[in-house]
Amino acid sequence: MDIVLRATAMFVLLYVLIRLLGKRELGQMTPFELVLLVVMGDLIQQGVTHNDFSLTGGMLAIGTFAFWALTLSWATYLFPKLKNMLDGEPRVIVKYGTIIEANLRRDRLTRDEIFSEMRLAGIARLADVEWAILEPQGKISFIARGSAPAPQQDEGDAV
Structure with missing residues (x-):
């Protein structure tokens, strides 16, 4: 025991x-x-x-x-x-191409780490990022500017 x-x-x-x-x-x-x-x-x-x-x-x-x-x-x-x-909960770290410094400090992230993750995601400029979200698992999700959601397909539609 x-x-x-x-x-x-x-x-x-x-x-x-x-x-x-x-x-x-x-x-x-x-x-x-x-x-x-x-x-x-x-x-x-x-x-x-x-x-x-x-x-x-x-x-x-x-x-x-x-x-x-x-x-x-x-x-x-x-x-x-x-x-x-x-x-934990997701935290926005970039909003409309602007880094939210307070959220970076809160999670002890550097600008270089964000830029590195952007490059890995194929995003060249901060201005091209609409949203960047630090997920609870530690990954950063990027949503590029002008990206539209994929159209929904019905279950009966052929792929």
Whole structure:
């Protein structure tokens, strides 16, 4: 039972830390942030299992983490109002070609990171961006100026 309680405490701590670290994808992490996550994993293992290196202890720790991850997933599915609180919400970072500096500071993004993501999306100039939205998963969605939504097709239409 001690392992389950320690695993629960570590899960909560890890969840809060990841939320505080911000919205970054693995590909956007600096080498230091990646090493930090690896080291955190080792430290968490030591804190959860303490001196219990048994198969049962490891299975209990992993099972507890999986239980809480699944519980949070179901909670956001069943109670949509919890989704923004637990998963975060999208944030507009460019509006009509103008960068919203306050939102960049809030998520610790730089202008260079936005320009890099624009280039990856095939957008050459900031003036060509109508909206850029930082998604809860860390990706940036771009909507180019003058882009019209695709026409809706009926289910019976042939493609």
